Amino acid sequence: MTDDGTLLEGKKGLVFGIANQRSYAYYITKKILEAGGEPHFSHLPGEKMERRLVDATSDLGLEDPWMEPCDVSEDEHLDNVFDRYADEIGELDFVVHSVAFADRDYLKDGNFWETPREAWTEALEISAYSLVAMAQRAAPLMDGNGSIVSMTYYGGEKVVPGYNIMGIAKAALEHSTRYLAADLGEKGVRVNTISGGPLKTAAAMAVGGIREMFDIQEERAPLGRNIEGDEVGDTVAFLLSDRASAITGETVHVDAGFSVTGM
Ligand code: NAD
Secondary structure, three states: OOOOOOOOOOOEEEEEOOOOOOOHHHHHHHHHHHOOOEEEEEEOOOHHHHHHHHHHHHHOOOOOOOEEEOOOOOHHHHHHHHHHHHHHOOOOOEEEEOOOOOOHHHOOOOOHHHOOHHHHHHHHHHHHHHHHHHHHHHHHHOOOOEEEEEEEOHHHOOOOOOOHHHHHHHHHHHHHHHHHHHHHHHHOEEEEEEEEOOOOOHHHHOOOOHHHHHHHHHHHOOOOOOOOHHHHHHHHHHHHOHHHOOOOOOEEEEOOOHHHOOO
16 A cells, blocks of 8 residues: 555554564554554563564664553553553554464364363453453543554354364454444444454464465465465554544455455
């Protein structure tokens, strides 16, 4: 996408989910910056995660970015991020939720039926409830015009071998997006999710069968290829901007058309 660097001019917000330069959130941040927006960050607690975020953002030309650690399954951590953001930055125009986790022992082709209660609860809490928890803290800071975007995958709509419990979490995330959009519309807050094609990230590599997904995507997608992280980044930047002012509650597929095919 070409834009003149003003799409997100004057817009400030929070990005959750940069683990390294391969993360979807890295590409999203790159495109927010190119569009003139001002991203601030949260990362999983721990020095290693902090260092990785510093490396990834310095690669994007950011020196000394604002960041706060947060395990999204902890209410206190989420409170800290949003309270500190409100005190130190103030205005909140956007939130990017690019976070997911499931126990990789249950991300194997054919073992969904063996999912234990704890693995289910953990995956749903970290990967889906966290969006609701963020929206609760973000909406009051958004001052009548805000945009929240999360990341989902086709395995939340259809059975994708090995995606298993993560597919259940994505189904919950996608439908939470609709309910949140319905509740928060009157506050001027839009909530959307992007269904991105497979990308070689740390989270993706935990899914059994991911390698086949890249081949099948290339073979079946109408555009005959896999997607680039930048293409998701561009779409997120658009959804965060006022040009998407009438779009809310949507699952937007950035998957080279893969999801419209049947055979
Ligand atoms: P990634 O591993 O780079 O990012 C996942 C992020 O989640 C990491 O930054 C990790 O630290 C964070 N995280 C995990 N548990 C957390 C917790 N308890 N608290 C806070 N943060 C936590 O992988 P990614 O592929 O960039 O994943 C980002 C999003 O994109 C996820 O929602 C993923 O499901 C989604 N997605 C990925 C693909 C793909 O093929 N890579 C496709 C579609 C959607």
